[in-house]
Amino acid sequence: MKIELAENYGFCFGVKRAIKKAEQIKNAATIGPLIHNNEEIMRLKKKFNVKTLNDVKELSDEKRAIIRTHGITKQDLENLKQKEIEIFDATCPFVTKPQQICEKMSKDGYEVVIFGDENHPEVKGVKSYVSTKAYVVLDKKELENINFSNKIAVVSQTTKKVKDFMEIVNFLILKVREVRVFNTICDATFKNQEAIAKLSQKSDIVIIVGGKNSSNTKQLFLIAKNYCSESYLIETKNELDRSWFQNKKLCGISAGASTPDWIIQEVVNEIRSFNIE
Structure with a gap:
């Protein structure tokens, strides 16, 4: 055979960057699993004493905190900055991008549609940067009964299929007067x-x-x-x-x-x- x-x-740029950062920092706590791979997280814990916390509230006497590749919410980041702890941001740049887009577009008066899984940490983080209305959907059918404003911005979870993202986009273009589309798929x-x-x-x-x-x-x-x-x-x-x-x-x-x-x-x-x- x-x-x-x-x-x-295998490893993408963002994950390689995060692993390298964790290995260099050592003796730190990550806010949420650094990446979605239990075996690699165990290796980092055993070899570099990098432990995993579920959220910011679990921080106690740690001196160093690493933000996971998927990012954290805007509020969690603010709470983290208020603690006396050294912060290392390992958020993938491809995840930071939709966060920045959502923050800017919502400030400009756009409602935001996020194509992704609402329970995924990346999506939770991205959604937290929206100051107007945010709609998280996995299928265009979820958009059918929503009364949107005249201005919509659309982003995607970085790991979704382009084909499925375009179905969402095409639906919105036919329904909303102004649609700003940002292809944030990695x-x-x-x-x-x-x-x-x-x-x-x-x-x-x-x-x-x-x-x-x-x-x-x-x-x-x-x-x-x-x-x-x-x-x-x-x-x-x-x-x-x-x-x-x-x-x-x-x-x-x-x-x-x-x-x-x-x-x-x-x-x-x-x-x-x-x-x-």
Whole structure:
């Protein structure tokens, strides 16, 4: 059986930046999980004493705080600044961008539509910068019964599909007089999605490696599943089942933006150890 990695996969710029920052700072607490990968968070805790707190309220005698890659709310940031603690901002620049857009556009009188998951920390942070009305949606149907003002700005969660984002945009253009559109989908996310779509179409089995609470990883899995019915989402090599690979000729592999190379390599090595012919 042949194993082929997607053309683009794994750590994105923002995650690499955050991991490097955490390793350099050491002995710190992150506000929320730094990234959506439990194995890497455990490595940072064991090797660099970087612990994870759920929110700002859990800070006690910590001297250093790291803001997670997904960012935090505007109010949490203000509360953090009031504490006597050294702050290191590891918010991905691609996440900071929609925060800034929402703040500016709402100040200019625009209501804001955010395409994304309302419960996702990135979206919560972005929404907190809106001073007018904010609407968080995952489907254009959620917009049908809303009476918008004449001015709407639209942004997206960084890990969403461009195709789905455009459905939201096209709906609003037909309904609202003035629509300002900001494509805030991360370029790395787009490239990873394109790559797995291409690879899964020719694969007999696809393995997606990454945190099961990671939005971009779940998107990769859904794309793969659309083209290859035998697609699996795993966090570590321990979840692999040898029987999955019987009578398969090509195994495609991709990984979420928060998945480190060492975990991907462990998965590849484990699959090779099965000696599937």
